Structures are given as C-alpha cells and as structure tokens.
Amino acid sequence: MSAVDSRRHAGRRAQFAKRAVGRGLLGLVAVGIGLVSVFPFYWMILTSIKPESEIFTVTPRFWTFDPTLSRYTVLLNGAIGRQVLNSAIVAAGATICAVLMGMLAAYALSRFAMPAKSVIAVALLVVQMLPAIVVVIPLFTAYRRVGLLNTYAGVIIAHTALALALSVWLIRGFLSGIPTDLDEAALVDGANRFQALVYIIFPLALPGVAVSAIFAFITSWNELLLAMTFLQQESMKTLPGALQQFTSQNGTDWGGTMTASTIFALPVMIFFVLIRRYLASGAAVGAVKG
Amino acid sequence: MTVEAVSRRRWQLKVIPWLLMAPTMVSIALVIGYPFVRTFWLSLHEGRGLRTGAWVGLDNYIEMVTDGLTQAAFVRTVALTAVTVIGSMVAALLIALVLNSGLPGMKLLTILVVLPWAMPRVSAAILWKWAFDSQYGVVNWLLSAFGLDMFDGYGWFNSGTSALVVVAVAIIWAKIPFLAIAMLAALKSVPGDIVEAARLDGASAFTVLLRIKLPVMRPVMVVLFVLATIQAFQAFDHIYVMTVPPGGPNHSTEILSLLTYLEAFAFLDAGMGSALAMLTFAVLAVVTALYVRLQREETR
Numbered sequence: 001m002s003a004v005d006s007r008r009h010a011g012r013r014a015q016f017a018k019r020a021v022g023r024g025l026l027g028l029v030a031v032g033i034g035l036v037s038v039f040p041f042y043w044m045i046l047t048s049i050k051p052e053s054e055i056f057t058v059t060p061r062f063w064t065f066d067p068t069l070s071r072y073t074v075l076l077n078g079a080i081g082r083q084v085l086n087s088a089i090v091a092a093g094a095t096i097c098a099v100l101m102g103m104l105a106a107y108a109l110s111r112f113a114m115p116a117k118s119v120i121a122v123a124l125l126v127v128q129m130l131p132a133i134v135v136v137i138p139l140f141t142a143y144r145r146v147g148l149l150n151t152y153a154g155v156i157i158a159h160t161a162l163a164l165a166l167s168v169w170l171i172r173g174f175l176s177g178i179p180t181d182l183d184e185a186a187l188v189d190g191a192n193r194f195q196a197l198v199y200i201i202f203p204l205a206l207p208g209v210a211v212s213a214i215f216a217f218i219t220s221w222n223e224l225l226l227a228m229t230f231l232q233q234e235s236m237k238t239l240p241g242a243l244q245q246f247t248s249q250n251g252t253d254w255g256g257t258m259t260a261s262t263i264f265a266l267p268v269m270i271f272f273v274l275i276r277r278y279l280a281s282g283a284a285v286g287a288v289k290g
Numbered sequence: 291m292t293v294e295a296v297s298r299r300r301w302q303l304k305v306i307p308w309l310l311m312a313p314t315m316v317s318i319a320l321v322i323g324y325p326f327v328r329t330f331w332l333s334l335h336e337g338r339g340l341r342t343g344a345w346v347g348l349d350n351y352i353e354m355v356t357d358g359l360t361q362a363a364f365v366r367t368v369a370l371t372a373v374t375v376i377g378s379m380v381a382a383l384l385i386a387l388v389l390n391s392g393l394p395g396m397k398l399l400t401i402l403v404v405l406p407w408a409m410p411r412v413s414a415a416i417l418w419k420w421a422f423d424s425q426y427g428v429v430n431w432l433l434s435a436f437g438l439d440m441f442d443g444y445g446w447f448n449s450g451t452s453a454l455v456v457v458a459v460a461i462i463w464a465k466i467p468f469l470a471i472a473m474l475a476a477l478k479s480v481p482g483d484i485v486e487a488a489r490l491d492g493a494s495a496f497t498v499l500l501r502i503k504l505p506v507m508r509p510v511m512v513v514l515f516v517l518a519t520i521q522a523f524q525a526f527d528h529i530y531v532m533t534v535p536p537g538g539p540n541h542s543t544e545i546l547s548l549l550t551y552l553e554a555f556a557f558l559d560a561g562m563g564s565a566l567a568m569l570t571f572a573v574l575a576v577v578t579a580l581y582v583r584l585q586r587e588e589t590r
Contacts, residue, residue: 023393030388030399037402040463041409043428044417060428101313108310112303120311122582127322129578131524133547134567137554138328139321141340161321164314193306222410224527229555240412240527247534254420261413272408 044265047258048072055255071259079234080242080260087238087264089152090227091220094159098216099209101160102167107197109168110175111183121169128165132225140229150233158226163216170215174208175201214271221268239264326571329564337561340554350565359541360549360566367545370454371522374461379515381462382469387499389470390477400474407467415531418460422446447534450542457528457543464528465521469514476510477503516581520574526551546570 047055049067076084109117139158140149148154182204183196191199202209221239228241243264246257333350336343354360385403389396406414422429424445433441447453480503488498504511526547530536537544537552544552546566554563 026388026391026393029384030393030395033385033388034399034402036463037405037467040414040417040421041405043421044413047420056426058425058431060426060431097317101317104310105314108307112307112310114307114311122585124314124318126578126582127318129520129574129581130322130326131526131547131570131574133524133526133550134329134571135322135325136551137332137340137560137563137567138325140555141560142325142328144340157317158321161317164318168314222412224412224530225551240410243412243416244531252420254423254426257416258420261410261416265408265410265413268410269405269408272404 041265041269044258045262047254048262050255052255071255072263075256075259075263079237079245080239080263082235083237083239083242084263086152086231086236087221090155090159090238091217093152093156094163094220095213095216097156097160098163098167099171099213102164102171102212103197103202103205103209105164105168106171106175107201109172111180121172124165124168132162132223136226136229139226143230149230150236152236154230155227155238158230159216159220159223162223162226163219166219167212167216170212171205171208174205178204211275214275218268218271329567329571332560333564333568335561337554337559337563339558340560343561346561350561351568354562354565354569359544362541363544363546363549364569366454366543367523367547370458370461370525370545371519373458374465374522374525375515375518377458377462378465378469378518379511382466382473385466385470386473386477389474400471403470404467406463409464411464411527412531414464415460415528418456418463419447419532422456424448447532448539450539453533453539453543457532460528460532461522461525465518469518472510472514473507476507480506512584513581516577516584520577520581523574523577524570 050064051066051068054061143149143154183200186196186200224240227238231237243260246253336346389400421427424443430441430444446456485498524547529545529548533543537548550563550566554560
C-alpha cells in the first residue's frame with residue numbers, strides 16, 4: 001500500500017467522523033425542536049390533572065402519580081360548560097355561512113367569464129388583511145342600535161366575514177382543479193347550473209370544502225377581540241373571553257385555567273390531526289390567520 | 291336556438307356570477323366596508339362615549355401624534371413586530387433545514403412542529419404566562435438550574451421590557467409552525483442534483499444555503515415575511531391576555547391595537563380610538579400594497 005493511499009484513507013476517515021459529529025449535533029437540535037414544540041401541550045394537560053399541592057412546587061414535578069379529573073367535572077358543570085356550547089354554536093354558524101357563501105362565490109369566479117375577476121380575487125385577499133381593530137368600534141355601535149349585542153347572530157355574522165375571503169380562495173383553488181368538461185357535460189345533458197353545482201362539482205370539491213370549513217371553524221373558535229366586545233353577558237361569552245375570568249386581583253387559578261385551556265384547545269387539536277395532509281395547501285394560499 | 295334564446299342565455303351568463311358573488315360581497319361590505327368608512331368618519335369627530343360628537347377635523351390625529359403614551363406604544367408595536375417577525379423567520383428557517391436534512395424521524399418531527407399551530411392563541415398565551423410565573427414557573431426553575439441565579443423568583447411581568455420578552459417568545463412560538471411548513475415546501479423545490487454537485491465541489495453547507503437554497507426560496511420568503519409583518523403588527527390577543535392589567539404595569543406594554551381598544555371601550559373616546567385604528571390601517575395599507583405588488587411580480 002502506498003503512502004498516498006493511506007493518507008487518502010485517513011482523510012476519508014476524518015471526513016466521515018466529521019460528518020458523524022455533524023449528524024449527531026443535528027439530531028440533538030432535532031430533539032430540542034421536538035421538545036419545545038410538544039412540552040407546552042404536555043405541561044398544560046399535566047397541570048390540569050395534577051392535584052393542587054403538586055402544581056405549586058418550587059421544583060416543578062414533571063409527572064403525577066395522583067391524577068385528578070375533578071377540575072374537568074367542576075368546570076364543565078359550571079359556566080364553562082355553557083361557554084363551550086356558545087363557542088360551538090358561534091363557530092358552527094360562522095363555518096356554515098362562510099362555506100356556503102364561499103362555495104357560491106368560488107363557483108362564480110372559477111366557472112364564469114367575469115369582468116375584473118382577478119381584481120375581485122385580490123380585493124378579497126386585501127380585505128382579509130384588514131385588522132378587526134379597525135372595524136370593531138362602529139360595528140359595536142351598529143350592533144347596539146339594531147340589538148345584535150349579546151346575540152349569537154351578531155358574532156356569527158362578524159366571524160363569517162372574517163373567514164369568508166380565505167374560504168373563497170381555498171374552494172376556488174380546488175374548483176380550478178376540476179375539469180370544466182364535467183359540468184359542461186352535465187349542462188348539455190339538461191341539468192341546470194344549480195344541479196351541476198350540487199351533484200357534479202360539490203362532491204368533487206369536497207376535500208376543499210372540508211379544509212375551508214375547518215379553517216373557518218378555527219378562525220371563529222379562536223377569535224377573541226370581536227367575541228368579547230359583542231358578547232359581554234356572562235351566559236353568552238365564548239371561550240377566549242371566558243378564559244380571562246380565572247385571573248383576578250388575587251392572582252390566577254392556574255389549575256382551573258389550564259383545565260379550561262385544554263378544553264378549549266382539544267377540538268382544534270383533533271381537527272389538525274384530521275387535516276394535517278391538507279395543511280400545506282392552506283399554507284400555499286398563504287392567508288391563514290395565526 | 292332562436293336569436294332570442296341566445297341573447298337570453300348571454301344575459302344569464304352575465305348576471306348569474308354576480309348573483310353568486312352577492313352574498314359574499316354584501317356581507318364583506320356590511321361587516322368590513324361600512325365600519326371601515328365609519329371608523330374614518332369617527333376619527334374626525336369628538337368621541338362622546340361611543341357616539342359621534344362634534345366635528346373636530348384632524349384634532350384627534352394631532353393629539354395622537356403628540357401624545358407621549360401613543361408615541362411609546364407606536365415604537366413598541368414596531369419593535370415587537372420586528373423582533374417577532376425576524377425571530378420567527380430565522381427559527382422557522384433553521385427548523386425547516388433540519389426537517390429537510392433527511393435524518394431518520396423527520397416525518398414524525400414535522401408532525402410535532404405543526405402541533406403548536408393547533409393551540410388556540412388565548413390558551414397558548416395563558417400557558418406561557420404560567421411557564422414564566424415568578425415562583426412556580428418552569429422557565430425560572432430551568433434558568434436557575436443552569437446557574438443563572440438572578441432568575442430565581444424573577445418577576446417577568448413586573449417590568450415592561452421583560453414582559454414584552456415573554457410576549458415575544460409566546461408569539462414566536464405560535465408563528466413558527468406555519469412559517470416552517472411553508473419554508474419546508476420551498477426547500478423541497480430546490481433541485482437536489484445542484485446541491486449535490488456543489489457539495490462535491492467542496493462547498494460548505496452554509497455556502498450551499500446562501501448561494502443555492504435561499505435564492506430559490508426567495509419568492510416564498512418575501513411573501514412569508516410580508517404576511518408575518520401584517521399579522522404581527524395587528525397582534526392583540528397575547529398582550530391582552532398576558533399582561534396585568536392589559537398593557538400594564540403602568541402602560542409599559544401598551545401596543546397600538548390594545549391602546550385602540552382601551553381608548554374606545556375603557557376610556558370611551560371613540561374618536562381617539564378610531565384615529566388610532568386608522569394609524570394601524572395606514573401602516574398595514576403600505577405593507578399590503580407592497581405585498582400585492584410583489585404578488586403581481588411573482589405571477590408575471
């Protein structure tokens with residue numbers, strides 16, 4: 001074996017070692033990323049089921065051998081139970097309205113020749129960027145005048161408008177993937193536009209409709225500013241506003257807060273598991289509020 | 291088909307799309323368009339409670355620009371926006387690079403990274419407040435365990451600056467998933483053979499990132515940057531939930547969105563509140579105009 005050969009060998013070994021160290025470091029970073037992503041969820045749920053004596057320890061306890069669900073039963077039988085229902089009603093109402101209107105508008109934008117089509121589409125996105133803080137004051141006075149304060153309808157209308165633009169964009173994206181030959185064939189066969197939409201287009205666009213429904217639901221479920229401004233009566237409050245009630249002058253009921261937060265977060269987490277495959281398409285639209 | 295039938299069909303084709311668009315356009319006009327115009331109108335009037343008072347022209351704007359608390363809130367909003375946007379973009383890029391590294395287990399890690407996206411903002415805000423609790427918070431315990439004794443019992447929410455640090459951490463944590471997933475998608479579009487060739491020619495990982503990956507990702511990064519800026523500038527929930535009282539202690543964490551809310555609904559001066567809302571709008575309008583222009587350049 002020549003000297004050159006063995007030197008090359010050593011060089012390759014050093015390179016290999018360097019790469020192994022690099023991969024090890026990368027692995028460590030990956031574990032760190034995973035921990036930072038997941039630990040808050042773990043900590044929230046753990047705090048909600050710890051007995052009170054284990055929550056307030058100077059050295060945090062990272063496990064409990066004495067889990068309790070008593071906070072959940074107490075909270076759900078109290079005001080929070082009603083507030084979960086309020087949130088569900090508002091979010092479901094806003095979702096249904098946003099998806100139905102979004103579907104019609106998306107159908108118009110993808111299947112008809114309209115003047116200024118791209119202007120309308122861009123205008124929708126621009127509207128989506130207007131912060132709620134810009135519209136909340138006049139909306140409040142208008143609602144007070146027509147009696148929409150402390151009603152589900154008032155918040156549902158507001159949340160529908162918040163979710164609508166994204167709904168139109170998402171469904172339009174899916175509709176443009178469906179060949180127009182299909183609905184034209186239905187029209188030639190004597191179906192009217194409405195039948196073509198309901199029987200041909202809608203079933204094919206179902207994944208898009210589902211994704212936009214879930215995004216609309218999450219938008220409404222999460223929304224704090226408008227909901228707490230329009231729903232001030234205790235029995236009408238939705239969860240984001242209600243979570244404030246655990247903090248008072250005397251401090252915060254951390255066990256209760258974490259329990260209510262878990263109840264609040266659970267539906268969204270379940271939805272995310274269901275739609276994780278479609279998240280990238282939502283990201284592509286790029287207008288997800290978050 | 292008769293001439294009449296053809297012209298009727300043509301007429302239908304013109305009208306039907308507008309009928310379909312009508313519900314969307316009407317509800318956006320009512321919930322966003324009308325109140326937006328009203329906000330502008332209100333900002334030119336004295337606020338009497340939430341009623342429109344006497345016409346004052348630009349007085350609200352002049353008072354707003356010269357008011358020390360508002361100036362401080364504006365600077366704070368810009369600083370918080372800058373820190374959270376840059377922080378979340380850099381962190382998301384690093385995470386996207388790790389997720390794209392081809393190490394085993396990256397599919398699982400991608401799912402974990404997405405998880406914070408599913409945490410409602412208000413829940414997450416309260417959770418971070420708990421983690422940064424002075425006596426029982428897990429963060430102070432961790433920092434002291436690493437030998438940083440000054441954090442033993444450190445009251446993060448006792449001063450404006452440290453409270454804003456916690457708020458920034460919470461916002462960055464919440465922003466990362468969306469940004470990281472979008473950047474990962476962009477990274478996957480970088481041609482693998484070019485990266486391979488550069489590596490064989492002896493380019494370091496950093497050079498490859500700087501010279502090959504980032505230029506390919508540029509359009510996506512620009513759009514993400516603008517979107518993140520727009521969202522960060524209107525942040526409200528985290529400050530409202532995490533600071534006690536909202537904007538406290540002693541006004542030291544007030545940002546524009548919160549000040550707008552307080553002026554209108556706590557101090558009952560809708561005129562001033564509306565002027566503040568218009569200031570937020572003006573800043574966002576500039577950023578949005580930039581975004582629309584960039585979008586148009588991309589599609590061209």
